[in-house]
Amino acid sequence: xxxxxxxxxxxxxxxxxxxxxxxxxxxxxxxxxxxxxxxxxxxxxxxxxxxxxxxxxxxxxxxxxxxxxxxxxxxxxxxxxxxxxxxxxxxxxxxxxxxxxxxxxxxxxxxxxxxxxxxxxxxxxxxxxxxxxxxxxxxxxxxxxxxxxxxxxxxxxxxxxxxxxxxxxxxxxxxxxxxxxxxxxxxxxxxxxxxxxxxxxxxxxxxxxxxxxxxxxxxxxxxxxxxxxxxxxxxxxxxxxxxxxxxxxxxxxxxxxxxxxxxxxxxxxxxxxxxxxxxxxxxxxxxxxxxxxxxxxxxxxxxxxxxxxxxxxxxxxxxxxxxxxxxxxxxxxxxxxxxxxxxxxxxxxxxxxxxxxxxxxxxxxxxxxxxxxxxxxxxxxxxxxxxxxxxxxxxxxxxxxxxxxxxxxxxxxxxxxxxxxxxxxxxxxxxxxxxxx
Numbered sequence: 001x002x003x004x005x006x007x008x009x010x011x012x013x014x015x016x017x018x019x020x021x022x023x024x025x026x027x028x029x030x031x032x033x034x035x036x037x038x039x040x041x042x043x044x045x046x047x048x049x050x051x052x053x054x055x056x057x058x059x060x061x062x063x064x065x066x067x068x069x070x071x072x073x074x075x076x077x078x079x080x081x082x083x084x085x086x087x088x089x090x091x092x093x094x095x096x097x098x099x100x101x102x103x104x105x106x107x108x109x110x111x112x113x114x115x116x117x118x119x120x121x122x123x124x125x126x127x128x129x130x131x132x133x134x135x136x137x138x139x140x141x142x143x144x145x146x147x148x149x150x151x152x153x154x155x156x157x158x159x160x161x162x163x164x165x166x167x168x169x170x171x172x173x174x175x176x177x178x179x180x181x182x183x184x185x186x187x188x189x190x191x192x193x194x195x196x197x198x199x200x201x202x203x204x205x206x207x208x209x210x211x212x213x214x215x216x217x218x219x220x221x222x223x224x225x226x227x228x229x230x231x232x233x234x235x236x237x238x239x240x241x242x243x244x245x246x247x248x249x250x251x252x253x254x255x256x257x258x259x260x261x262x263x264x265x266x267x268x269x270x271x272x273x274x275x276x277x278x279x280x281x282x283x284x285x286x287x288x289x290x291x292x293x294x295x296x297x298x299x300x301x302x303x304x305x306x307x308x309x310x311x312x313x314x315x316x317x318x319x320x321x322x323x324x325x326x327x328x329x330x331x332x333x334x335x336x337x338x339x340x341x342x343x344x345x346x347x348x349x350x351x352x353x354x355x356x357x358x359x360x361x362x363x364x365x366x367x368x369x370x371x372x373x374x375x376x377x378x379x380x381x382x383x384x385x386x387x388x389x390x391x392x393x394x395x396x397x398x399x400x401x402x403x404x405x406x407x408x409x410x411x412x413x414x415x416x417x418x419x420x421x422x423x424x425x426x427x428x429x430x431x432x433x434x435x436x437x
Contacts, residue, residue, distance in 0.1 A: 003036035004318045006097075007067035009089060010079035014130070014202055015102055016053045017303025018310045026116075029311065033318040036313075039156070043067045043259030059391050067159050075317055077310060078102040083373035087111055094126070095119045099102065099321070101313040103130035103306060109204035112211070114354045118330040123325035127313035132205040137299040137312065142212040142286065143333040144266050149288030151213040153253040155266075155435055158205045160280030160300045161196040162228055162248040166265075167278045170245065176228060188280055193212045199227035199248065199263040206250030209284070210261050214254055214342065215334035222344035226264035229284040235357060236430060239267050241277050242383060243433065244355075245275040258345040264384065265402075267432040271296075274435065285435060293435075333381045348408040353382065353432040356400045358417060359424040362389050365397065366422040373420075377413040379405045401432060 001357040008015055021041060022029065030036045043064040050060050061067065068076050068089055076093040077344045078100060079278070080086045086107050093100050104148060108115065108128055119126045133156065142151070157163050158395040159181060170181040180197065183189035195201045207220045239246050244267040270276045273295055277283040282300025287293045301303035311397070318428070320328050330336060360366045367386070374381065385399040414427050 001035040003038045004033075004074050004271070004314075004321065005040045005072050006037060006075045006077060006314065007041045007043070007070060007073040008077045009040050009067060010028055010055050010077070010081070010326070011042050011050045012079065013303045014306045014310065015042075015044075015077070015079045016304075017307030018079070019053055019307075021304055021307045022314075023350070029315060033315045035318060037318055041073060042068060056181070056208040064089055068098065069096060069211060073098060074321065075314060077314070079102055079310075080104075081106070083107055088116075090115055091118055094122050094278045097124060098129070099125045099317045099338050100312055101127045101130075101317065102362070103128070103310060105131035105201070105208060106206040109207040109218060109220040116336075119365055120333065120336055125320065125328060126315050126331055127317055129307035130257045130306050131297070132208055133284060134160075134227045134298070134300040134302060135308045136282055136284065136296050136300065137295050137309065138209065138284045139212065140312070141294070141296060142209060143225050146286065146288050146291065147333065149290045151254065152287045152289060153251070154209055154213055154284060154286045155251045155433060156202075156206065156209070156284035157247055157274060157277050157282055158300060159196055159199075159202040159248060159286065160282060161189045161193065162199075163277065163282070164280045165197070165228060166236070166246055166248065169231075169233055170240070173233055173237070176231055176232055178380045188246060188273065188353070191289055197228045199225045202248060202250045203263045206252055206261060206263055209250070210252035210259060212333045213252060213286070214259055214422050215332065215338065215340045216259060216342050216344070217339060218332075219344050223263060224264070224347040226399045228265060228409060231265055232318070232428070234396055234397075235352065235355070235430060236387065238357060238397075239355065240270070240404070242355075242385060242399070242401060243270050243324055244266075245270050246430065247275065247277075251262070255345060255351070258343040258349075259402045260349060260350045261344045262347060265430055267430055268435060272435060287405040299319040311332050348411065349408075351404050351436070352407060352410075353404045354402045355403065355428075355432050356414070356417075358398050359395055360398055361424065362394050363412050363422060366420075367421050369422060370417055373413050373416045374400070374402070376408045377405075377416075379403070379409060379413055
């Protein structure tokens, strides 16, 4: 049977991994797909690198637009990244009637609605398993494996860099800045780590998962994002004493009047499976009304794990290459004319439990003033920890865990607590999720 011809845009880490795995497992992949899949053209600015990876027998160019316009190419793999040139290339490939496979979560989180609409009109597929959680097949699970379910919520460790940093801070008791430098030296963090430690990478991925889980348009601009900057080792230690660990989670939750979509450091029970995902690994917990909680765990980055997801998409597209477009799995799981108009709720309307740490003067009545403010804002206390001041100290830490409450109420209470004469400086607030319902 005639092979499927693939054009690869970018043969860096993921592109190289994709090429290597496709070549190594060629026979097995052909048996699964029903016909050979071959990368016949590669575009990369570094032609010397491209030749070293691809070898002979593959046409090389530094002009990516030549690849997306090549009439012999059936599928384009976009691994360039970014919002600008990548968007032009993807839309041009679609306009030329080519299917697209991409690992570009930023592109789809920001411009996904436009790209999916263009693909729908041209009757081609845009596959993006590799865009979320590397080698973990979470997109396929959400789009197909859990299609019988009404998804209630999902929560994921979907950025390996930040999970490595948090694991090292907990294990070694080191401050954030020191662990970040270590992560950069080991190659887990980029020279400019802003996208990772700022939470934006996780937010791109959470946005895509929320759209598939709930059948809503892609709305990255509505996602609430907080990263690790400012997180202190002392809070990791206090969380441990209270039976929790801190993870940077991407969370999407269905509510009666909309959807919560947020990324932030989160306390989770230390005995939970997701709390024990360490180092650069990823995990996503999905709760469906029929199946209950399901956990997806594995390597969230790297050449071959991500290449594995790219090739899985190639196989899917190859199988459906000649299928009626109306009978393919929709890009965001729901039929395009059945997308919901549920709004993404502002963070002030989110419902969460909280960890509150405050430095207070060690004097009578301090705790009573704090608990009164919480009660006035209809916030109930779940647990409390008060550190005994060292000899000669006149200040101490009070840590309070609250029950679930509306974020707006917690914000109001925090402002009032910070204005108390007994409270020194700013209060530290982290969100808490039990992930049990």
